[in-house]
Amino acid sequence: MTSPPVNAETPASTEAPPVSDPLLRIRGLAVDYRTGREWTPAVRGVDLHVEPGEFVSLVGESGSGKTTLIQGALGLLPAAARIRSGSIAYSDVDVTGWNDRRMALVRGNYVGFIPQDPNTSLNPVKRVGQQVIEAVRFNRPRGTPAARYREAALESLRTAGLTDTERVFHQYPHELSGGMKQRALIAIALAGRPRIIVADEPTSALDVTVQKRILDHLVRLRAELGIGILLVTHDLGIALERSDRILVMRRGEIVEEGPVERVVAGATSEYTRRLLDAAPSRHAGRLTADSAVRPQPRPGAVALRAEGLSKTYRLRNRAVLRALDTADLTVREGTTHAIVGESGAGKSTLAGILAGFVAADHGTVHLGERRLTGLPRKRLRELRKDLQFVFQNPFTSLDPRFTVRRLIAEPLRAFGLPAGDRVTELLAAVALDGSYLDRLPSQLSGGQRQRVAIARALALAPRVLILDEAVSALDVSVQAQILRLLVDLQAERGLSYVFVTHDLGVVRLIADDVTVMRSGAVVETGPAEQILTAPRHEYTRQLLDAVPGALV
Structure with missing residues (x-):
C-alpha cells in the first residue's frame, strides 16, 4: 500500500502514512x-x-452533488467543470490542481474506484482477466515479468470474492x-493495493441478495486489509446498516454529518428527517390512503387471473431457456399483488404476458370474467382499455x-375519445398542475415524469395497472411520493395493481398479497403479512434477510 506520489516523475513511496493522517481529507471544496x-x-x-479502516457513507438524492464531489476528489471532473476553491489531500499530500498524469499515479495505487454500472465500465470485447491485468500492470514497477501480472490479477479476483477465478479470468x-x-x-479497484476505496452506487443496479454479498465483502476487506471505504449512495437503508459515519448532501452542501446512531436518534436537518421518514425500511406498517372514501370490492371478486403460464425462448446456440414454468396468479379486486424475485426470476416475462405484450406457450389469462389469451388483436386492443402498464423508466x-x-x-385519441379537460383532470389526479402541460419530458424531474406516465395509464379509466419496477429508479423521497400517490389513487378509484419489484421494503408498504418467483417458477404465494413475517420457503427467507434495515 502506498502514499500518493509527490510529483509525476518519482515513483510512489512504499512507506505507509502516519496513522493520524486521514486517508482522504477535503476542505471547503467548491465546484x-x-x-x-x-x-x-x-x-x-x-x-x-x-480515516483508516473507516466506513463512511455519502447520502443524497439525484442532483445533490455527490458524483461531482467524488469526480473532483479523483481528478475526473469533465472539461465543463472547475474547482473554484478548497483543497483535496490524500494522507496529508495536497493534490488540488494536479493534472491527469499526476492524478493517475494516485488513482489505483492509493485510491481504488468502483463505478456504478459494470455494464458500461467493463470493456465488452476484452476478457475479464485482461482488464484486471491492465490495472495490475499500471500499478506495478516496469519490467515486472508477465507471469507476475497474471498471478497478481488472479489474486485480485480472489480477494474480490470470486471463486473459480481461472474460468472468470478467461x-x-x-x-x-x-x-x-x-x-x-x-x-x-484492488489491483493497485489501495489504502482507500471510493464506491459510487456500486449496488444500485443489483438484486437485494447480490447487493448484500457485495457489501458484506467490502466490510470484510475493511476488516482484513484496513482499507477505508467511502460509499456514495441514495439508499439510506444501506448507509444506516453499514456505516460508521454518514454525511447527508443536498444542493451541493453537507447538511448533516455524524455517527449512525446520532443521525438516527437526533438528526438536526429537516431534510435528513424527511429522508429517514421516506426510507421503506424505517416504516413499521402498510401505507394507508388519505381518502376517507374507498370503493368496496365485491366479496371474492377477481380482477386478474393467470393459470398455468409457461414461456420458453430458443437461444442462438439452440439451447432452450425456460423463462416461465406453469405460473399461476390471482389478483383480488381493489388490492395490490406484488411479484418479487431476483433478476432472471421471470417477473417481467409474467408481467408481459399479463399485459398481452408477450405470447405464452401455454396457459390462460382472464381479466375479470373475460379471457385475454388467444383473442384476435382487435378484440384484445379493446380489452386493453381496462388493463394498462407503467414501465420502470419513464x-x-x-x-x-x-x-x-x-x-x-395520446391513449384517448387512439380510442377516439375526447381529450379536452380530461387531460387537466388526469394531471391533477397525479398532483401536477396545468403549468406542466406544455413541458417536454426532458424538462421534468424523474418523479414528475413517472407521475405523467401514471396519468397516461389512467387516461382510459382502467381497472388494473401493471407496474414493472415503477419506483426502483427513483430517489427515496420521490419513491415515497409515488407510493403514496398509488395508494390514494387505489382508494379513490378502486384500482387493482400488479406490482413487480425486487424491493421487499416497498412490498411491505403497499402489498396485500405477494408472489415470490425464482428461476421462472412460483415458490410461494399468499397474504403479504404471512409472506413477510412467516415465510415458508427458504428462498423467501433469504430475500428478507438481505433487505437493508430490519423489516419490522
Whole structure:
C-alpha cells in the first residue's frame, strides 16, 4: 500500500502514512459547471474526511452533488467543470490542481474506484482477466515479468470474492452475472493495493441478495486489509446498516454529518428527517390512503387471473431457456399483488404476458370474467382499455418529442375519445398542475415524469395497472411520493395493481398479497403479512434477510 506520489516523475513511496493522517481529507471544496457563459455552483464548500479502516457513507438524492464531489476528489471532473476553491489531500499530500498524469499515479495505487454500472465500465470485447491485468500492470514497477501480472490479477479476483477465478479470468463480461461483474470491478479497484476505496452506487443496479454479498465483502476487506471505504449512495437503508459515519448532501452542501446512531436518534436537518421518514425500511406498517372514501370490492371478486403460464425462448446456440414454468396468479379486486424475485426470476416475462405484450406457450389469462389469451388483436386492443402498464423508466417510455399534454391525450385519441379537460383532470389526479402541460419530458424531474406516465395509464379509466419496477429508479423521497400517490389513487378509484419489484421494503408498504418467483417458477404465494413475517420457503427467507434495515 502506498502514499500518493509527490510529483509525476518519482515513483510512489512504499512507506505507509502516519496513522493520524486521514486517508482522504477535503476542505471547503467548491465546484462549478459552465452553462453558456456563466458558471453554476454544483458543490458548495464541502468538508469530508475518511480515516483508516473507516466506513463512511455519502447520502443524497439525484442532483445533490455527490458524483461531482467524488469526480473532483479523483481528478475526473469533465472539461465543463472547475474547482473554484478548497483543497483535496490524500494522507496529508495536497493534490488540488494536479493534472491527469499526476492524478493517475494516485488513482489505483492509493485510491481504488468502483463505478456504478459494470455494464458500461467493463470493456465488452476484452476478457475479464485482461482488464484486471491492465490495472495490475499500471500499478506495478516496469519490467515486472508477465507471469507476475497474471498471478497478481488472479489474486485480485480472489480477494474480490470470486471463486473459480481461472474460468472468470478467461470469460467476457457478458458471460458473468451482475454480481460477478461488480466483483470484477472490485478486483480492478484492488489491483493497485489501495489504502482507500471510493464506491459510487456500486449496488444500485443489483438484486437485494447480490447487493448484500457485495457489501458484506467490502466490510470484510475493511476488516482484513484496513482499507477505508467511502460509499456514495441514495439508499439510506444501506448507509444506516453499514456505516460508521454518514454525511447527508443536498444542493451541493453537507447538511448533516455524524455517527449512525446520532443521525438516527437526533438528526438536526429537516431534510435528513424527511429522508429517514421516506426510507421503506424505517416504516413499521402498510401505507394507508388519505381518502376517507374507498370503493368496496365485491366479496371474492377477481380482477386478474393467470393459470398455468409457461414461456420458453430458443437461444442462438439452440439451447432452450425456460423463462416461465406453469405460473399461476390471482389478483383480488381493489388490492395490490406484488411479484418479487431476483433478476432472471421471470417477473417481467409474467408481467408481459399479463399485459398481452408477450405470447405464452401455454396457459390462460382472464381479466375479470373475460379471457385475454388467444383473442384476435382487435378484440384484445379493446380489452386493453381496462388493463394498462407503467414501465420502470419513464424517460425511455415517454416520447421525448411530445409535450405532457400530448402524452396524456395520446391513449384517448387512439380510442377516439375526447381529450379536452380530461387531460387537466388526469394531471391533477397525479398532483401536477396545468403549468406542466406544455413541458417536454426532458424538462421534468424523474418523479414528475413517472407521475405523467401514471396519468397516461389512467387516461382510459382502467381497472388494473401493471407496474414493472415503477419506483426502483427513483430517489427515496420521490419513491415515497409515488407510493403514496398509488395508494390514494387505489382508494379513490378502486384500482387493482400488479406490482413487480425486487424491493421487499416497498412490498411491505403497499402489498396485500405477494408472489415470490425464482428461476421462472412460483415458490410461494399468499397474504403479504404471512409472506413477510412467516415465510415458508427458504428462498423467501433469504430475500428478507438481505433487505437493508430490519423489516419490522
